[in-house]
Amino acid sequence: MQGNIASAEGALAAGCTFFAGYPITPSTEVAEHMASRMPKIKGACYIQMEDEIASMAAIIGAAWTGARSMTATSGPGFSLMMENIGYAFMTETPCVLVNIQRGGPSTGQPTMAAQGDMMQVRFGSHGDYSVIALCPSSVQECFDLTAKAFNLADRFRTPVFLMADEVIGHMREKIEIPDRVEIIRPKPLADGALPFAPGPDGVPGFAPFGSGRHIHVTGLTHDERGYPDTTNPSRHESLVRRLVSKIEDARHEIADYTIVNEDAAYVFVCYGAPVRTVREVVERQKVPGTGYLQLRIVWPFPENLLSRFPNVRAFIVPEMNLGMMAREIGRHVRTPVIPVSRLGGDLHTPEELVQAIRTAGGI
């Protein structure tokens, strides 16, 4: 099965009943598969919108009726979605976006892989916010993490991003599809509770449109009733701080990762397609002194995991960008952080990673 198809199947297994999208390489197979599958599922809706702005708007509208909703896109479309991504964050709307990353900036390389949107997903919309972003490195993970993204979206009432790339999206591998996947829906809005009053975890209860709670939803700064209150500085500060901390405070608990060789001196920190080259070097070639940390949830960044390597002499970060997550890692450690950057669409070769270890003084 292809990665993009696995992502669509993972969404359907998780009960996704609404998909809005717009054709764009290299994510189009997600939409095509949904267009083929959803009309045969009772109560499900696939719609092709006029652009990515509208796609993002439509999945937010659908989410407010209680549907699990998703869109899929790539760089240029992701840029267009930024406006309504901010709206989804501000209005605490659960929804899932799949971004099959390709070479940018601009139209760039439509058919080639990249990881250049890792900072855009974190900071691309205006204002302070925070996100949950998952990165699959195999077709199996495309299925599993897309299904998981819906649970995280519902639990935290926030847009969740599957940040895959062209290599993973177009790769074909055998996968195991479970009989059923775990489904965690949003906690319901308690009787008498205000629609934007947070629980102890910072997340309000959810009442979909049509359930009789008469909820006003606005992208303006709002009070716990959902009513606009745009000129009170403390209202804005407490709202934005709550929306950010409900995600950031959960970063250790929701961390999804693999650690290999905790006692390694040279530790690869990796996510997405480069994980495959790292596993070749560490697990198959067994280059001495090496280990790795694979992140399946990249944002919110689980900085505590970096302290799990007591003997580390350098963190080596292979990315298909000019060092985006290497910069984030460098914020948290005094250990040298060595980016191994690749642009153009090809994966790193094992030799490149071995050379990086040599340069760092290992081997």
Place this chain on the structure above:
Amino acid sequence: MREDWLREDRLPHIYCAGCGNGTIMNCVLEAVERIGWEKNETVFLSGIGCSSRAPGYILTDSLHTTHGRAIAFATGVKMANPSLHVIVFTGDGDLAAIGGNHFIHACRRNIDITVVCMNNHIYGMTGGQGSPTTPIGKTSTTTPYGAKESPFDLVDLAIAAGANYVARWTSFHVKQLTDAVLTGLLTPGFSLIEVRCQCPTSYGRRNKYREPVDYMTYLKTHAILKEKWERTAGPRDELPSDSFLVGEFVRRNRPVMGVSDET
């Protein structure tokens, strides 16, 4: 109007004295009441601008969205749950400028929603800039020497794009407007009701309609009933300057999307 449809805890509203938007809200709620829709099954959406504050004052589920995008959000609501009645409040800038693409595609799809456009020919909330419906020669903060661009005709646009029901009235013609909204709500597919209305603060002040009643008088005296014009005008006659047609322009039965199976 049923007062229990208003969020009284949100009053006073932000509309200026003499604004036409409240009249239009009143007509829409009157039409909803006459049909007998319940609050639990009705959703109001809007984008950004003065018109778009209307759903915030109405006691139903409501989505106050981003500038120009309300129709795209409404498409998601309606397609995901066709049993909901979906009404969009918008303005001329929201609908015809930044939201123009969503507007024509919703008409093309003929999605079963009703869009009420409060057309005051100006960006009111940001202080009176020219919009795609500002008539040639009229003054705004961004057309200080008179607008030079040709305006959109929203009715022509909706008809060409495929909407099932299209009407135009004004904030003066409250009975006809209420009837038109009611027909739009009951017509399966996309309905556009354009409502020409006064904005004394931002448009009237700069265009010799300083008093709300001055613009109401203009609306009354320059609105020409479509049927009457078609009956009396010759094939080469042009509308008198500053005049416009009102009435029902289209009621048809193109294929629709988002209609509930239950109805």
